Amino acid sequence: MRTVVVLAILVFATLLPAGTARSASVDHIDAAGKWLQAIVAAARSGDVQGIEAAVVQYVQAVRNAVDEIHARQGSPPGLRVAAERVQEATQRHLKVLQELLQRVPEGARPAIQKAMEAASRGYEVATAALGKGVHQGKPSGPRGKQPGPGPKGKTPGEKHGKGRR
Numbered sequence: 001m002r003t004v005v006v007l008a009i010l011v012f013a014t015l016l017p018a019g020t021a022r023s024a025s026v027d028h029i030d031a032a033g034k035w036l037q038a039i040v041a042a043a044r045s046g047d048v049q050g051i052e053a054a055v056v057q058y059v060q061a062v063r064n065a066v067d068e069i070h071a072r073q074g075s076p077p078g079l080r081v082a083a084e085r086v087q088e089a090t091q092r093h094l095k096v097l098q099e100l101l102q103r104v105p106e107g108a109r110p111a112i113q114k115a116m117e118a119a120s121r122g123y124e125v126a127t128a129a130l131g132k133g134v135h136q137g138k139p140s141g142p143r144g145k146q147p148g149p150g151p152k153g154k155t156p157g158e159k160h161g162k163g164r165r
Contacts, residue, residue, distance in 0.1 A: 028065035029089045032058055032122075036093055039115065043100050048108045055111040059118040062090065066125045079129055087126035090119040 035058035042050030065086045072079040097116045104112055 028061050028068055029085050032061035032065060032093065033089060035061055036096060036115075039112075040096065040100065043104045043108065043112075046105060048105055048111075051104060051108040052111045055115045058115050062118040062122045066122050069125055069129050073129075083126040083129035086122050087130065090122040090126065093119045094123065 035054050038054035039051055039058060042048075042054055065082075069079065069082050069086060072082050094116060097112055097119060101109060101112045101116070
């Protein structure tokens with residue numbers, strides 16, 4: 001069964017859109033959604049290795065979407081579209097991941113938490129780009145700016161029980 005899940009994950013990787021006419025940020029967030037589906041499928045079968053493998057790809061897809069938002073800073077219409085798409089998708093992803101966190105085997109929880117951190121980061125960057133009151137702190141290294149509190153003073157991760165570090 002685990003072999004089937006790992007094979008399904010590899011199939012997802014080959015089917016992801018490589019170069020379409022759609023916005024790159026939409027492609028990245030679509031890829032993240034497909035990897036989220038792979039995470040869910042692996043979780044249903046109890047395949048910890050499959051979950052971990054899909055999470056690595058999910059995190060990369062979200063990072064790519066965040067990088068796309070940063071790249072569009074000089075293009076307000078493109079920035080708005082990219083940021084809205086990332087914000088909406090990562091908010092949905094966080095709900096799914098929070099539900100999974102309670103159901104996956106103990107060994108898979110750190111991977112799910114990594115995926116939640118990536119989704120929270122994507123949400124925060126998108127919200128900041130849309131100018132919805134997120135504090136835009138000092139740069140924190142290669143990924144960009146430090147996240148601040150989101151709507152009503154809490155980040156999506158905090159709303160889902162993750163808390164701040």
